[in-house]
Amino acid sequence: MARSKVVNLCRVLAMLSVGGLCNISYAVDFTYSGFGNISAGKVFSSTGVETGFPDNSKWKCPCYIADYSHGSVYESRWTLTPESRLGLQGVASFSDNFSFTGQVMARHAAGDADLGIEQAFFSYNLSPKLTLQVGRKRLPLFFYSDFQDVAFAYNWARVPPDVYGWPVVNYNGANLTFRDDIGGWAVKSTAYIGQEHSKEVPIAKLGDPSRVDIHWDRMYGIDLEINRDWFTARAAINKSQQRRLRLGPKGLEQFSPDPAVFGKSSPQTYSSLSLNVDRDDLVVRSEFSRVNAAPARGSYRGYLLGAGYRFGNFLPMVTISRLNAFSAKGAAEEVDRNIGLSVRYQLSDSSALKVQLDRSRWDFLNGTDNTRKLATVSYDFTF
Numbered sequence: 202m203a204r205s206k207v208v209n210l211c212r213v214l215a216m217l218s219v220g221g222l223c224n225i226s227y228a229v230d231f232t233y234s235g236f237g238n239i240s241a242g243k244v245f246s247s248t249g250v251e252t253g254f255p256d257n258s259k260w261k262c263p264c265y266i267a268d269y270s271h272g273s274v275y276e277s278r279w280t281l282t283p284e285s286r287l288g289l290q291g292v293a294s295f296s297d298n299f300s301f302t303g304q305v306m307a308r309h310a311a312g313d314a315d316l317g318i319e320q321a322f323f324s325y326n327l328s329p330k331l332t333l334q335v336g337r338k339r340l341p342l343f344f345y346s347d348f349q350d351v352a353f354a355y356n357w358a359r360v361p362p363d364v365y366g367w368p369v370v371n372y373n374g375a376n377l378t379f380r381d382d383i384g385g386w387a388v389k390s391t392a393y394i395g396q397e398h399s400k401e402v403p404i405a406k407l408g409d410p411s412r413v414d415i416h417w418d419r420m421y422g423i424d425l426e427i428n429r430d431w432f433t434a435r436a437a438i439n440k441s442q443q444r445r446l447r448l449g450p451k452g453l454e455q456f457s458p459d460p461a462v463f464g465k466s467s468p469q470t471y472s473s474l475s476l477n478v479d480r481d482d483l484v485v486r487s488e489f490s491r492v493n494a495a496p497a498r499g500s501y502r503g504y505l506l507g508a509g510y511r512f513g514n515f516l517p518m519v520t521i522s523r524l525n526a527f528s529a530k531g532a533a534e535e536v537d538r539n540i541g542l543s544v545r546y547q548l549s550d551s552s553a554l555k556v557q558l559d560r561s562r563w564d565f566l567n568g569t570d571n572t573r574k575l576a577t578v579s580y581d582f583t584f
Contacts, residue, residue: 269366272311
């Protein structure tokens with residue numbers, strides 16, 4: 202995946218779009234890698250009520266929301282734009298213990314072409330077991346959050362959107378990571394602090410033509426991952442103060458939480474537990490999530506369960522996922538369910554072909570619902 206070159210620091214930082222240090226001329230070691238996927242999908246069946254979400258004036262619905270965080274929507278015609286993407290990552294190593302990592306992503310987010318910096322952080326190894334990182338990183342809310350864009354790294358065409366669908370996917374701050382082998386278990390734990398002020402969030406564009414900004418402040422979290430032989434478990438928790446602002450007649454105005462009742466911001470907590478099995482040819486994936494933003498906003502409970510068995514280069518899987526939504530007072534409001542049938546074919550050590558059929562049902566618990574069926578073909582690669 203990577204080639205190594207020795208270049209001067211000015212050239213490295215220019216490639217990573219973090220200029221300003223070009224007066225330093227000593228050599229560093231630079232490695233780069235890339236990843237991407239070409240995905241085509243089409244909604245081929247629909248029943249039930251049209252909700253206007255996503256916005257029917259922007260997309261030709263019936264529609265299937267494949268990625269809430271980036272506003273990826275499939276319509277009733279074949280299209281490549283919702284999930285196809287390309288990422289490039291570079292690492293500049295100044296010494297054995299000190300480095301800088303930058304990552305840029307090109308995608309078609311919420312119907313618009315987008316090129317953005319996903320990660321840009323410095324790393325320093327305090328010891329063989331402790332690493333300090335400072336800068337911009339992916340927010341590790343769930344098991345696949347850190348590498349969600351690298352579709353080659355998991356078995357589906359996409360991570361189940363019922364669990365992986367939130368407005369903030371990055372943060373700016375610092376983290377400390379611990380790695381060790383304890384009693385035969387590989388242990389990794391990361392504690393972090395930071396914030397994220399996300400402008401014009403794609404998830405809001407799904408149903409709101411106005412500009413919406415999301416602020417997560419005073420953020421902190423910790424995760425723990427353990428692995429032994431064929432079993433991997435991960436638990437995580439994240440806390441922050443959140444607020445939402447919409448562009449109105451007087452500029453950006455806070456609309457959530459209600460500032461008259463809750464003030465400038467309100468607390469929220471994300472927590473998750475993942476249990477995974479890779480034993481011989483048997484593959485099992487599971488994740489359970491909870492989001493609590495009460496009393497200012499509602500809460501959510503979600504899960505995914507998937508199982509498959511490898512036959513040579515083929516891996517067929519069946520995966521179900523579900524998200525229950527509750528009001529600020531705890532009343533059940535909506536249940537979203539998805540069942541996916543997927544087949545992954547390993548083309549090489551760096552590429553895979555996937556075919557997936559999904560059936561999604563949104564039950565609004567008032568006698569109405571809608572159901573969508575989606576077909577996806579994806580070519581995933583790394584280099």
